[in-house]
Amino acid sequence: MTSAVGEKSAKPKYLQIADDLEQDIRTGVLAPAADVPxxxxxxxxYKVSSGTVRKAIAELRALGLVETHHGKGSTVKSRPPVTRKSSDRFRRSHRKAGKAAYLAETEQAGVKADVRVLSVGPVAAPAEIAKRLAVKEGAKVLARRRLYFSDGTPTEEATSYLPWDVARDIPELFEHNPGGGGIYARLEEHGRELAEFTETVRARLATKQEVSALSLSPGSPVIHLTRNAVTTEGRVVEVCDTVMAADQFVLDYRIPATD
Amino acid sequence: MTSAVGEKSAKPKYLQIADDLEQDIRTGVLAPAADVPxxxxxxxxYKVSSGTVRKAIAELRALGLVETHHGKGSTVKSRPPVTRKSSDRFRRSHRKAGKAAYLAETEQAGVKADVRVLSVGPVAAPAEIAKRLAVKEGAKVLARRRLYFSDGTPTEEATSYLPWDVARDIPELFEHNPGGGGIYARLEEHGRELAEFTETVRARLATKQEVSALSLSPGSPVIHLTRNAVTTEGRVVEVCDTVMAADQFVLDYRIPATD
DNA sequence: CAGTGGTCTAGACCACAGT
DNA sequence: CTGTGGTCTAGACCACTGC
Incomplete structure (x- = not known):
């Protein structure tokens, strides 16, 4: 008798079934991309009814171990290698060498990176962005929305916001491809010397829109990163709002031990 | 008719009910801490069966809007103010003033902070910790496990690991209370001058153990932070492994624009 | 004790995928 | 078309809470 479930145990049946399947996945009996029964x-x-089985599968989905497709079935998730966002990815020397930040890092991780620019144009500044850019809420700012792919799967959605008076004078920022070194290189070429970046990191569950944009399963966690680019004059000339699939990224930071 | 559900709509009933309740919560009809019907x-x-209602409530739980207690019912989650881990929380001046890092920051956020030391003593170094400390896997290291509370609710579990030869000479590190300024102050008093910290940030769903330790709901996201403390000689003298309830923390970092 | 949520059944019917 | 998952019902019984 391979399946002894429900024998006056403390655990509910659906959890026993989920645990069984989890074992199969972790031990490799169910390989990545394999079909779940x-x-x-x-x-x-297991001699149980449909509802119980469905709850077990839902448990595995919540654990991020499987994904389910209507009409086809459930498959074991593959664990693609994580990209690593080192905190030196904004080195000026990288920009000078013509590399944008996202390329500088994914390249050394051995992952095929890809970007699709979704839209470029003026928008009304949302509240939090406006505050960071020190403009009025609803003021006209330039927004650049883009979607990043690693090895073909979408992993990150990012929107850059720039004050209109800054963006206005830099025609490349209105192109889909802003040129070598990315928008930070263009900003520095036009007299906006960058002094530092500040990043704010949050983690939360994906919204419905993010689930579809990044093709996640509902209930997947995301990393929400908001970055200010600050010039030597202390002005915030760009705010970049990024949502990343949490299982695809590891963020690294260095903090000097200042007095 | 206030509740028009199921009228050949695209949306499943359980989602309509969940959306209804979500509206009530967001508009304040259901105030924080109020009982959900x-x-x-x-x-x-809604003239539906129990399973449908339960699925609707499960949806709200997954969104982090309510919490459910067996035998009592569901209540709207209160949104406690988020603690903010500014990247200047390791300033030497704070340590000199006798403040540990966690106090230096929670204090200014107006939250009642609390720590419980769970255990202090030698353990065998886990693989990743050993690598960071540059010791052999399984080597004896000092582990200090502790649980942090904000306003009475557990929000963060942290374990510090120190190489045995470093910890051995500092008796305060074996006490539950390491004294003013925390263990970093003690390390510096004993000739380990700290030069920098590196932090690695991941986000993922909570494990079952974390769910119970931090009293989360299953499927809640956590932030997993691992920090190295590096001396001026380049030695890693402490690794701190931290798991935080994602909805309680916002991490802030500054990145200078180096060449 | 009554009222709550938690698990489970044995079906039904619908929607989607692939042959 | 068959087989898959998605929604839903109308109950049952159990476990926890609080009076």
Missing amino acids: SETTLMDR | SETTLMDR
Whole structure:
């Protein structure tokens, strides 16, 4: 008897089934990308009703171990290598060499990176962005929305906001491809010397829009990163709002031990 | 008719009910800490069966809007102010003033902070910790496990690991209370001058152990932060492994624009 | 004790995928 | 078309809370 479930145990059946399947996944009996047994198969195997099997599968989905597709079934998630955002990715020397930040890092991680620019144009500044840029809420700012891919799967959605008076004078910023070194290189070429960046990191569950944009499963966590680019004059000339699939990224920071 | 659900709409009933309740929460009809209507009440109100109501409530739980307690019911989550880990929390001047890092920051956020030291003593170094400390896996290291509370609710579990030869000479590190300024102050008093910290940030869903330790709901996201403390000689004298409830923390970092 | 949520059943019907 | 998952019902019984 391979499946002894429900024998006056403390654990509910659906958790026992989920744990069984989790074992199979972790030990490799169910390899990445393999099909999880269908609901009817599991109903037979464990002598339970559909609702119980469905709850077990839902548990695995919540753990991020499987993904389910209507009409096809559930498959074990593959664990793609994580990209690493080192905190030296904004080195001026990288920009001078014509590399944008995202390329400087994904390249050394051995991942095929890809960007699709979704939109470029004026928008009304949302509240938090306006505050960071020190403009009025709803003021006209330039927004550049883009979607990043690692090895073909979307992993990150980012929107850069620039004050209109800054962006106005830099025609490349209105192009889909802002040129080598990215928008930071263009800003520095036009007299906006960058002194520092500040990043704010939050983690939360993905919204419905993010689930579809990044093709996540509902209930997946995301990292929400908001970055200010500050010039030597102390002006914030760009705010970049980024949402990343949490399982794809590890963020690294260095903090000097100042007095 | 206040509750028009199920009228050949695209949306499943359980989502319509969840959306209804979400509106009530966001508009304040259901205030924080207020009781969500009981399942039987909702079954009556919407003329649906128990399973459908339960799925709606589960949806709200997944969104982090309510929490459910067996035998009592569901209540709207209060949104406690987020603590903010500014990257200047390791300033030597704070240590000299006798403040530990966690106090230096929570104090200025107006939150009642609390620590409980769970254990202090030698352990065998886990793989990743050993690598960071440059010792052999399984080597004896000093571990200090502690649990942090904000306004009475547990929000963060942290374990510090120190190489045995470093910890050995500092008796305060074996006490539950390491004294003013925390363990970093003690390290510096004993000739380990700290030059920098490096932090690695990940986000993921909470494990079962973390769910119970931090009293989260299953499927809640956590921030997993691992910090190295590096001396001027380049030695890593402490690794701190921290798991935080994601909705309680915002991490702030400054990155100078180096060449 | 009554009222709450937690688990589970044995079906039904619908929507989607692939043959 | 068959097989898959997605929604839903109308109950049952159990476990926890608080009076």
